[in-house]
Structures are given as structure tokens and as C-alpha cells.
Amino acid sequence: MADLNPITAWKRLLALPNDSRGKTIAIAFLTAAICAVFVSTATVILRPIQAANRAAETQLRLEALLSAVPGMQEILDGAEGAQLAAVVIDLDEGAAAKDVTPETLETALLDTANWTALQPEDDVAGIGNRPDIAQIYLLRRDDKVELLVLPIAGAGYNGTIEAMIALRGDMQTIAGMTVTSQSETPGLGARIEEPAWQASFAGTRYADDSGELKFAVAHGPSNSEYEVDGITGATRTSNAVTRMVRFWLGPLGYGPLIDAVKRGEF
Numbered sequence: 001m002a003d004l005n006p007i008t009a010w011k012r013l014l015a016l017p018n019d020s021r022g023k024t025i026a027i028a029f030l031t032a033a034i035c036a037v038f039v040s041t042a043t044v045i046l047r048p049i050q051a052a053n054r055a056a057e058t059q060l061r062l063e064a065l066l067s068a069v070p071g072m073q074e075i076l077d078g079a080e081g082a083q084l085a086a087v088v089i090d091l092d093e094g095a096a097a098k099d100v101t102p103e104t105l106e107t108a109l110l111d112t113a114n115w116t117a118l119q120p121e122d123d124v125a126g127i128g129n130r131p132d133i134a135q136i137y138l139l140r141r142d143d144k145v146e147l148l149v150l151p152i153a154g155a156g157y158n159g160t161i162e163a164m165i166a167l168r169g170d171m172q173t174i175a176g177m178t179v180t181s182q183s184e185t186p187g188l189g190a191r192i193e194e195p196a197w198q199a200s201f202a203g204t205r206y207a208d209d210s211g212e213l214k215f216a217v218a219h220g221p222s223n224s225e226y227e228v229d230g231i232t233g234a235t236r237t238s239n240a241v242t243r244m245v246r247f248w249l250g251p252l253g254y255g256p257l258i259d260a261v262k263r264g265e266f
Contacts, residue, residue: 084139094256097133125247126155145261154244157236159183171258177201189237200228217242
């Protein structure tokens with residue numbers, strides 16, 4: 001009967017010549033198995049710590065981003081008892097996305113099935129394809145949304161403009177806006193990054209009581225509650241911002257979500 005004692009088997013293995021193929025394969029296999037056990041154990045132990053670190057990092061990035069939006073810090077400081085949360089939404093449904101979280105969003109967006117090709121007549125922002133899911137941020141107090149922070153993007157004069165726009169709880173008034181990425185002409189269109197110009201968004205109404213979109217970057221000084229001042233010499237960039245805001249706050253953008261918030265369903 002074969003000796004199944006593991007200690008005896010280990011001694012026989014060690015007794016083999018170092019250049020033995022069997023010994024080399026066995027040692028390599030054992031080393032790989034031991035490493036795999038250590039890696040798996042470390043992964044299980046560290047996963048909660050890594051998740052907590054990612055959540056903390058995301059919160060810090062969000063706070064830094066919002067602090068760049070003129071007037072946001074005052075809103076956040078005054079929202080005692082409210083909590084700012086990140087939510088992945090289904091743009092078509094205007095509801096929380098199923099089976100997609102902030103942690104899995106990046107992977108989900110690699111799937112072309114999660115994008116919609118826009119018809120030229122609908123592509124107001126000039127983005128070509130719109131993601132079907134997006135991560136938004138909301139400030140909720142007493143089960144009521146007081147602030148909605150939405151990522152938006154559109155084609156500018158020299159490239160893509162990316163920004164974050166915040167809406168007050170009435171879902172008709174802009175609380176603030178900040179540009180996060182742009183490649184417009186320095187001294188002209190690039191002035192959309194100037195804090196003074198971004199500050200002009202706060203308190204601007206983007207739609208009337210019937211829901212009609214009226215927001216615009218004026219060609220010169222603003223002359224209505226739906227406009228912000230234009231940027232001298234940057235008509236194309238100004239028009240691009242107008243189109244970008246109107247698209248994302250419209251029916252093919254965050255419109256369904258905004259309607260759901262108004263109805264108290266989100």
C-alpha cells in the first residue's frame with residue numbers, strides 16, 4: 001500500500017536532485033499555490049479597507065469640485081442635516097440605474113450597449129453619442145432633493161467642454177456651474193473658466209413655469225432672468241455653452257430625472 005503520509009512525501013521530494021524535472025515542477029506548483037492563498041486572503045481582508053478608501057477619495061474629489069462652483073459652499077454649509085450622495089441614474093427612465101453602482105459605472109460605460117447614438121437634429125450639444133447611465137450627485141434633506149449636481153458635456157469651438165451644473169430644489173433655477181475641462185481659445189472662449197463668469201449662473205432660471213427651456217448665454221450683457229452675460233469675442237463658445245446646457249437639461253438629457261424630482265418620485 002502506498003505511503004500517503006504527507007511528511008514522508010515531502011521528504012522524498014526534497015531528496016530528489018535539484019535538477020530533477022519533477023522536483024522543479026512540484027516546487028513551482030507549491031510556490032504558486034501558497035502565493036495564491038496569500039493573495040486571496042489579503043484581498044478578502046483588504047477589500048473593505050479599499051472600498052472605504054475609494055469612498056473617502058470620491059467624497060474628497062466631490063467636495064473639491066463643488067467648492068469650485070460659485071456659491072456652493074454657502075449652500076452646503078447651510079444644509080445642516082442634509083447629505084450629499086452619488087447615484088448612478090438611467091437617463092431614459094429618470095430613475096436609479098439597475099445593477100450599476102458608482103464603483104461599476106466605468107466598466108459599464110465600456111459596453112456600447114449603454115450608449116445611444118443621437119440623430120443630427122437631436123444632437124444639440126454635438127456629442128454624437130449619449131451615455132444611457134450617468135453618475136449624479138444630490139443633496140437631500142427630509143426626503144426632499146434640495147440640490148442636484150449634474151455632469152454635462154458638449155462640443156466647443158476647439159474641443160469638448162465638460163462641466164458640472166447644479167440645480168436648486170425647484171428644478172427651474174441654476175444654483176451654480178463650474179467648467180472642469182475645456183480647450184477653448186486663451187483670452188477668448190477659455191474665459192468660461194473665470195470664476196466671475198461662472199458666478200453669473202447662480203440664480204439664473206433655465207426654464208419657465210411651463211417647462212420650456214429658455215437658458216442662453218447672451219450676446220452681450222444679459223437682459224432676462226434666463227440669461228448669463230456673453231463673453232466678448234467668443235460667440236461660438238458662448239453658443240456652445242447654451243446648446244450644452246439646453247441639451248442636458250432637456251428631454252434627451254436629464255429631463256426625465258428632473259421631472260421625477262419635481263413629482264417627488266426620486
